[in-house]
Amino acid sequence: MRHGRRLLGNCLLAAALLVAIPACGHRGDPLPPLRHTPPSLQDFRLSQRGRELELSVLAPGSSVDGIGYESLAIEFLFVEGAKDIEKAGRRRQLLARPLERIVDTLPLPASGSIARAAARGVYQKEKGPRTLTLGLVVQPEVRAPAGLEAGLTEKGVHLEWTGDVPEPVNATVQAPRIPGFPSSPTDAAKASDPSKQPGSAKPLDAGKPPEVAKPPEAGQAPAGAVQGATPIEPEKPKSGFLVYRRVGSASYARPMPPGVLEKRALQDKNAPEGEKVCYVVRAAASLEPLVESAASNEACVDVRDISPPAAPTGLAVVPRERGLEVVWTPSGDQDVAAYRVYREGPAEPRRRLAEVPAGGSAWTDESAKPGVAYRYSLTAVDQAGNESAATAPVEAIRE
Numbered sequence: 292m293r294h295g296r297r298l299l300g301n302c303l304l305a306a307a308l309l310v311a312i313p314a315c316g317h318r319g320d321p322l323p324p325l326r327h328t329p330p331s332l333q334d335f336r337l338s339q340r341g342r343e344l345e346l347s348v349l350a351p352g353s354s355v356d357g358i359g360y361e362s363l364a365i366e367f368l369f370v371e372g373a374k375d376i377e378k379a380g381r382r383r384q385l386l387a388r389p390l391e392r393i394v395d396t397l398p399l400p401a402s403g404s405i406a407r408a409a410a411r412g413v414y415q416k417e418k419g420p421r422t423l424t425l426g427l428v429v430q431p432e433v434r435a436p437a438g439l440e441a442g443l444t445e446k447g448v449h450l451e452w453t454g455d456v457p458e459p460v461n462a463t464v465q466a467p468r469i470p471g472f473p474s475s476p477t478d479a480a481k482a483s484d485p486s487k488q489p490g491s492a493k494p495l496d497a498g499k500p501p502e503v504a505k506p507p508e509a510g511q512a513p514a515g516a517v518q519g520a521t522p523i524e525p526e527k528p529k530s531g532f533l534v535y536r537r538v539g540s541a542s543y544a545r546p547m548p549p550g551v552l553e554k555r556a557l558q559d560k561n562a563p564e565g566e567k568v569c570y571v572v573r574a575a576a577s578l579e580p581l582v583e584s585a586a587s588n589e590a591c592v593d594v595r596d597i598s599p600p601a602a603p604t605g606l607a608v609v610p611r612e613r614g615l616e617v618v619w620t621p622s623g624d625q626d627v628a629a630y631r632v633y634r635e636g637p638a639e640p641r642r643r644l645a646e647v648p649a650g651g652s653a654w655t656d657e658s659a660k661p662g663v664a665y666r667y668s669l670t671a672v673d674q675a676g677n678e679s680a681a682t683a684p685v686e687a688i689r690e
Contacts, residue, residue: 292438325356329363329412329419334392336406336426339399339462340573342432343421344369348385348410349421355419357580365393368421373403376424384413392544415622418469425556426464431455433584436532436572441590444596447560450534450570450589454683456553459530478495491514529590530576533583534559538566543586551575562594596675600624608667608687614657615665615687617621621638621652622671629672631655636665646672659689 335348346367353359365387370380387393400406407426412419436454443449531551535543536559547559562568571586605620617632627649634656635641647654659665666684 293479310582324356325354326349326358326417327358327414327590328417330363331357331461332410332422333419335410335422335425337406337427337579338581338583339406339427339430340581341435342399344399344406344429344457345394345396346408346410350389350393350417351412351452352389352412355468358515360389362388362415366413366418367395367408367410369397369406369408371400371403371406372499376407376409380407380409382434392542395399400429404429421468421486422459425583427462428464430460430462430576430582433574433576433582435584436574436587437591439572439587440572441512441568441570441592443592443594443597444558447558448562448568448570448594449592450557450572451561452532452555452572454532454555454572454574454587456532457530457584460576460582462577462580462582472689487550500601525628525658531574533575535573535586536562537569537570538563543571551578563592564596567591567593571663582586596626596673597677599679600627600671602682603630603669603671604682606667606669606682606685607683608665610687610690611655615659615667615689616653616654616655617667617669618653619682620670621650624671625674626673626675627671628674631670631672631678633668633670634665634683636663641668664688 295470298397301665330351330353332351333349336346338345338347346369348365348367350363350365351360363386363571363687364384366382366384368376368380370376374380383395385393385395405426408427409422409424410422426466434455434457436452438454439450439452440449441450529551531553532555533546533551534557536547537543547557558566559570569589571589573583573586575581577583601622602623603622605618607618609616609618620629621627621630630647630651631643632645632647633641634644634655644655644656644658656665656667664686665688666686668681668684670681671679680687
């Protein structure tokens with residue numbers, strides 16, 4: 292009996308020790324290493340610009356597993372016609388920084404040929420997925436605008452140029468029809484219904500002759516058409532002018548809103564003040580895909596404030612012992628830097644006598660001669676040196 296109790300106690304002690312001893316050794320399967328593979332590229336474009344084809348894409352900032360890049364390569368693939376772009380396409384790799392837009396150009400192929408291109412990211416020997424293959428039908432070169440001029444106005448930068456609006460073109464590459472695959476919803480419906488296949492006959496109800504479709508009467512919609520609906524005409528390709536702007540040493544990117552223009556002028560109300568901005572204009576014959584001319588001449592301007600402040604009000608001239616005191620009500624503009632006092636008299640042309648710092652509202656003309664009638668006027672000057680219109684003159688005589 293005692294032996295049995297002792298054996299049971301030893302078993303319980305051994306079990307407690309096993310529970311108390313922490314687990315060691317195997318801790319689960321190791322995680323796979325993070326991949327440096329580039330992700331799918333964004334915003335890939337194929338355009339015809341002047342005498343060149345332009346390929347551009349945005350470089351990624353990190354790999355598919357979030358590993359940040361210091362640099363990587365962008366591989367462009369290009370082919371003419373319907374050849375396999377992987378097997379027959381020309382390849383070119385360009386070094387890129389993260390989130391940088393990479394641009395490559397190719398000589399323009401013959402008009403009427405089909406250009407196709409794609410792109411992928413490459414890090415060392417790891418290649419990312421290829422973008423969708425874009426294509427366009429090469430068009431004759433579009434004539435570029437000329438005579439671009441840029442000038443400052445109180446509302447921003449005013450642009451004007453010369454040139455003709457190009458005729459719109461359709462540069463879209465039509466998808467080829469693959470034998471055995473439906474190319475339209477109607478073909479798909481026929482493919483799924485055996486009775487609509489050639490040589491198939493729809494079973495008829497016994498004793499009933501087959502129904503014959505009647506042609507629509509005058510003014511009646513065809514069979515299957517939605518009653519009251521207006522036929523939808525395909526949208527015509529758009530053409531016109533596209534304006535591009537760069538700030539400082541930056542590059543030209545997308546065209547400015549409002550997009551394609553038919554007129555030959557634009558007011559840029561959002562030009563950043565204190566910066567040098569430059570503009571070019573291109574004539575576009577197609578927007579999707581983009582077919583446009585070479586750039587016009589470049590026009591640059593330093594954007595600054597040229598809007599004058601509001602003129603001061605309440606001008607009055609009061610005779611004093613020391614001379615004639617000019618008083619006024621300050622301008623309501625916050626950027627006023629000073630007020631300028633002007634005087635004219637008999638045989639004396641209008642000239643500036645004084646400049647009073649902002650905050651002042653009075654100045655005494657001690658040079659006025661007794662008994663002489665003088666006419667005084669006042670202007671406000673802002674921080675940029677813009678001067679307001681002059682107030683109406685006020686005449687006074689020193690006693």
